[in-house]
Amino acid sequence: MKLKVTIDELITDRLRAKGVEFNIGRVIEAWEEDPGPTPMPGIATLRSWDRALLTKYHPFYLPFCDLCCLCTMGKCDLSGGKRGACGIGMAAQQSRIVLLAATMGAATHAGHLRHLLGDLVDRFGRDQTLDLGSSVLLEAPHARLVTGIKPKTLGDLEEIAAYCEEEITQLLSCCHTGQEGDPLDLESKVLHAGMIDHVALEGSDLAQISAYSFPKGDAEAPLVECGPGCLAPGKPVILVIGHNVPPAIAIADEMHERGLDDKIEVCGICCTALDLTRYNARAKIIGALSQQLRFIRSGVADVIVVDEQCIRNDVLQEAMKTGAPLIVTNAKNLQGLPDRTKDDPDGIVRALAEGKEPGAAILDPDKAGEVAVRVAMEIAPIRKATAGLPDRAAILEAAKACTGCFSCMRACPNDREITAAVTAAAEGDLAPLAALYDACIGCDRCGGACPAGLDPHDLIAGAYRSLFPAERYHIRAGRGPIQDTEIRAVGGPIVMGEIPGVVATIGCSNYPGSWNDVGSMAEEFLKRRYIVVTSGCTAISIGMYRNEQGEGLYDLYPGRFDAGGLVNVGSCVSNAHISGAAIKIANIFAKRKLNSNYEEIADYVHHRVGAVGIAWGAMSQKAAAIAAGFWRLGIPVIAGPHGAKYRRMLLGRRDREEDWFVLDARSGERVYAGPVPEHLFTVAETREEAMVLVPKLCMRPNDTVKGRSIKLNHYLDLHRRYFGGMPEDLPLLVRTKSDIPITMKDEVVRFLAAAGWKESDRPIPDPTLLPRIVKRGGKPA
Amino acid sequence: MKGEAWLRAENPATVRAALLEKPPVAAKLLRRAKSPVIILGHEASVAVLDAVVRMARATGAPVVATGGISAELARKGFTPSLVMSAMEAGDRLRDPSWEPVPGRSPPDYAFFLGIPYSISSVIEAGLASFARGHLRMVSLDRLFHPHCDLSLPNQTREEWEAMLAAIAREVEKG
Numbered sequence: 001m002k003l004k005v006t007i008d009e010l011i012t013d014r015l016r017a018k019g020v021e022f023n024i025g026r027v028i029e030a031w032e033e034d035p036g037p038t039p040m041p042g043i044a045t046l047r048s049w050d051r052a053l054l055t056k057y058h059p060f061y062l063p064f065c066d067l068c069c070l071c072t073m074g075k076c077d078l079s080g081g082k083r084g085a086c087g088i089g090m091a092a093q094q095s096r097i098v099l100l101a102a103t104m105g106a107a108t109h110a111g112h113l114r115h116l117l118g119d120l121v122d123r124f125g126r127d128q129t130l131d132l133g134s135s136v137l138l139e140a141p142h143a144r145l146v147t148g149i150k151p152k153t154l155g156d157l158e159e160i161a162a163y164c165e166e167e168i169t170q171l172l173s174c175c176h177t178g179q180e181g182d183p184l185d186l187e188s189k190v191l192h193a194g195m196i197d198h199v200a201l202e203g204s205d206l207a208q209i210s211a212y213s214f215p216k217g218d219a220e221a222p223l224v225e226c227g228p229g230c231l232a233p234g235k236p237v238i239l240v241i242g243h244n245v246p247p248a249i250a251i252a253d254e255m256h257e258r259g260l261d262d263k264i265e266v267c268g269i270c271c272t273a274l275d276l277t278r279y280n281a282r283a284k285i286i287g288a289l290s291q292q293l294r295f296i297r298s299g300v301a302d303v304i305v306v307d308e309q310c311i312r313n314d315v316l317q318e319a320m321k322t323g324a325p326l327i328v329t330n331a332k333n334l335q336g337l338p339d340r341t342k343d344d345p346d347g348i349v350r351a352l353a354e355g356k357e358p359g360a361a362i363l364d365p366d367k368a369g370e371v372a373v374r375v376a377m378e379i380a381p382i383r384k385a386t387a388g389l390p391d392r393a394a395i396l397e398a399a400k401a402c403t404g405c406f407s408c409m410r411a412c413p414n415d416r417e418i419t420a421a422v423t424a425a426a427e428g429d430l431a432p433l434a435a436l437y438d439a440c441i442g443c444d445r446c447g448g449a450c451p452a453g454l455d456p457h458d459l460i461a462g463a464y465r466s467l468f469p470a471e472r473y474h475i476r477a478g479r480g481p482i483q484d485t486e487i488r489a490v491g492g493p494i495v496m497g498e499i500p501g502v503v504a505t506i507g508c509s510n511y512p513g514s515w516n517d518v519g520s521m522a523e524e525f526l527k528r529r530y531i532v533v534t535s536g537c538t539a540i541s542i543g544m545y546r547n548e549q550g551e552g553l554y555d556l557y558p559g560r561f562d563a564g565g566l567v568n569v570g571s572c573v574s575n576a577h578i579s580g581a582a583i584k585i586a587n588i589f590a591k592r593k594l595n596s597n598y599e600e601i602a603d604y605v606h607h608r609v610g611a612v613g614i615a616w617g618a619m620s621q622k623a624a625a626i627a628a629g630f631w632r633l634g635i636p637v638i639a640g641p642h643g644a645k646y647r648r649m650l651l652g653r654r655d656r657e658e659d660w661f662v663l664d665a666r667s668g669e670r671v672y673a674g675p676v677p678e679h680l681f682t683v684a685e686t687r688e689e690a691m692v693l694v695p696k697l698c699m700r701p702n703d704t705v706k707g708r709s710i711k712l713n714h715y716l717d718l719h720r721r722y723f724g725g726m727p728e729d730l731p732l733l734v735r736t737k738s739d740i741p742i743t744m745k746d747e748v749v750r751f752l753a754a755a756g757w758k759e760s761d762r763p764i765p766d767p768t769l770l771p772r773i774v775k776r777g778g779k780p781a
Numbered sequence: 782m783k784g785e786a787w788l789r790a791e792n793p794a795t796v797r798a799a800l801l802e803k804p805p806v807a808a809k810l811l812r813r814a815k816s817p818v819i820i821l822g823h824e825a826s827v828a829v830l831d832a833v834v835r836m837a838r839a840t841g842a843p844v845v846a847t848g849g850i851s852a853e854l855a856r857k858g859f860t861p862s863l864v865m866s867a868m869e870a871g872d873r874l875r876d877p878s879w880e881p882v883p884g885r886s887p888p889d890y891a892f893f894l895g896i897p898y899s900i901s902s903v904i905e906a907g908l909a910s911f912a913r914g915h916l917r918m919v920s921l922d923r924l925f926h927p928h929c930d931l932s933l934p935n936q937t938r939e940e941w942e943a944m945l946a947a948i949a950r951e952v953e954k955g
């Protein structure tokens with residue numbers, strides 16, 4: 001809303017004026033709730049909440065690099081207790097790098113929000129209303145909680161973006177030499193970056209859902225096609241990669257306007273693909289990020305259109321090898337191409353279709369869409385891919401050059417048995433190469449390392465390519481937010497523990513092994529009637545998993561936010577709906593005040609909402625920021641083995657009783673609540689270890705007897721299956737005999753007796769870490 | 782390549798593990814340690830498990846089983862002292878007062894093997910900085926681990942299994 005104020009006569013101590021007129025650019029309307037204690041918190045406003053968390057969850061630092069080379073006084077060797085020339089120690093240095101990563105991630109999402117808003121405001125205007133449909137009245141839990149703004153229009157989101165940008169600038173400045181040096185204060189800033197990140201994520205998805213009419217919390221969002229086998233042969237193919245969807249939507253619109261819906265295949269990799277299918281269910285998803293290089297090199301795409309984030313930096317060189325023109329659409333990733341935004345489309349189309357230029361930067365989404373479609377139609381019949389994945393004969397021939405030097409394996413992040421597979425291929429057997437396909441993250445480090453000039457990445461993909469046609473799957477299009485009615489229905493069962501937990505399987509595709517691992521984990525918890533929520537590349541990988549009966553999980557399980565539901569919220573930016581659902585439980589179900597009331601809401605979520613994230617293939621700085629946003633709400637995250645390279649864990653010590661006391665909000669007493677949830681951030685070595693951790697990290701101090709019993713049942717069952725026997729921490733998790741799962745009663749009682757377990761004589765507390773909740777006589781929800 | 786990080790890009794700062802190539806030397810470390818602990822991950826093969834069980838039985842060293850390897854150990858009739866994740870084990874080792882078995886003095890030597898490289902290399906780098914005063918680290922893994930104090934060389938699986946069997950034999954000799 002714009003405001004114009006005219007004052008006939010103004011008299012103050014210093015001023016006397018007539019006919020004064022003010023123009024106020026934007027006014028954000030107040031909403032029905034009074035602001036809480038922390039509107040638009042600065043980088044140190046929530047420090048005491050962070051410290052409360054960090055007292056339980058201690059940073060364990062993992063120097064991925066012992067050196068610091070951030071300024072010209074370095075390089076400094078910080079190992080073994082040494083300090084850098086600026087005085088920084090190893091712990092603070094690791095925190096600083098975590099902060100840098102989380103801030104980069106938050107900046108990337110906030111930058112995305114700003115870019116998206118720019119495009120959408122141009123097209124729809126600043127006053128375009130935000131509308132998530134009649135089932136989602138609490139539209140922006142993060143924005144309301146953190147900024148106190150209840151956004152109603154795209155213009156309101158600009159105010160929210162401005163707040164995020166300010167905080168991100170402050171956070172980045174903390175990474176400078178000679179700034180913050182205390183590890184815990186740096187960790188607090190990491191959590192701040194995470195919180196800001198989720199505000200930015202939410203803004204982006206809110207904007208695009210409203211502007212493009214994506215599904216609005218629709219549990220029955222359409223099933224869309226996924227996998228390289230879903231492309232119809234013989235049609236021109238446009239491939240989109242990245243995260244900012246307007247150019248891809250412009251392509252779909254252009255095809256429609258030209259009557260080419262059935263004549264061109266538009267497909268994508270990563271989040272742009274996910275978001276495109278939320279707009280147009282005919283679009284196809286090729287796969288997750290790890291499919292990027294192999295699909296480009298397959299030569300199938302006639303035109304490649306990229307926007308921002310997670311795009312291979314060598315995309316232009318790779319596109320050129322296949323003869324596919326590259327169109328870049330975002331100023332953040334120009335690839336050195338000439339800016340043709342203002343040029344006549346006919347000229348650009350000619351230059352690209354005739355191969356006179358390898359690509360073009362077109363920063364106007366509509367023009368990029370038009371050019372991509374026209375070029376695809378012109379080039380497809382004549383393009384001759386100058387490279388492609390090798391066929392059987394080429395693989396057999398190339399493999400003969402292998403000297404067995406292991407350089408490829410010593411470059412492979414996943415330590416795949418490449419040498420043996422190439423050697424087998426030289427003897428005529430391609431099966432070992434093909435078997436590496438789904439555990440290969442497509443990084444091509446092996447190719448760069450081979451002194452004999454082989455490219456094992458291509459040999460693996462080539463050996464597998466006869467199986468591409470069978471790679472056809474379904475994924476449910478991203479549904480966006482969780483409905484308020486769903487929250488009302490499941491809030492109680494989640495908080496009481498009767499729905500054993502919400503498992504959010506999210507993140508990138510830097511998997512340590514087969515991508516099927518994320519599918520099998522999801523299936524396990526769906527069968528156990530957890531709510532399984534997913535997004536981004538992991539949502540795609542889950543789609544590409546088939547169970548023992550050959551069925552896909554999106555075909556089998558409903559998309560509703562309820563026990564046994566498989567909920568694909570959408571792309572990376574949709575992760576805000578997952579954390580947002582936890583906030584909504586505190587507000588809608590438990591009636592905790594939302595407006596600028598971060599600590600109280602986080603305190604509620606941490607002690608009562610049994611949710612855990614699994615980021616099995618987390619790779620990026622954005623993933624670090626997303627995880628940090630969950631941590632500040634007290635929601636634990638488990639990463640796969642590569643997650644150890646994020647440089648620090650946040651681990652609890654169940655053996656230190658003093659760490660696990662809470663205040664009972666009813667009495668103000670400090671009471672022992674047990675080590676739940678035990679960690680805030682950890683990695684699991686194997687899929688099995690992650691699966692045993694999940695039910696444990698879903699336990700909360702507030703679990704009812706029935707809820708704890710259900711959660712223990714899953715924990716004991718999975719522990720027995722994957723670790724053998726009873727868990728040694730069981731005595732810390734069973735509070736009273738009533739917590740013991742009935743089906744295992746005798747065995748558990750015997751085990752507890754042998755361990756010297758004593759039944760607690762205290763009632764289940766109304767747990768909090770905030771003294772002010774007690775002071776005002778807060779009541780359990 | 783014996784004494785280089787297997788993953789070529791994984792380099793320590795200024796100190797690199799000494800190469801441990803002779804089974805009697807490794808066995809001596811296990812025997813002479815005042816309070817050794819073995820951290821065993823899921824990449825251990827059956828033959829490796831056999832060797833570790835023999836070492837543990839001969840020295841009384843507690844075994845911390847990570848990544849689900851406890852289930853394999855149970856099949857062999859061996860109960861590890863602790864079942865926890867490698868990260869938790871690393872975090873505990875950082876604490877100079879941690880007793881893996883109640884009443885037993887905190888570890889002065891930690892022997893690592895079978896944990897994925899991406900996890901173990903950063904845990905070891907962390908302990909090299911944060912447990913320097915009270916802990917020495919020995920890698921009995923298949924791959925060379927530069928952040929430890931001592932490490933077996935890069936080996937094939939067969940060589941590794943043979944090496945561990947030889948160390949177990951030496952340990953059993955007493």
Ligand code: SF4
Pocket residue numbers: 068069070071072073074075076083084085086087088177
């Ligand atoms: S920032 Fe500090 S530790 Fe890093 S290089 Fe400069 S002086 Fe050394």
Ligand code: SF4
Pocket residue numbers: 408411412413414415416418439440441442443444445446447456457460
């Ligand atoms: S492309 Fe695949 S096989 Fe090659 S180094 Fe990367 S993960 Fe390993």
Ligand code: SF4
Pocket residue numbers: 401402403404405406407408409418419422449450451452453454456
């Ligand atoms: S690097 Fe090349 S030559 Fe060496 S083992 Fe690998 S494929 Fe063979």
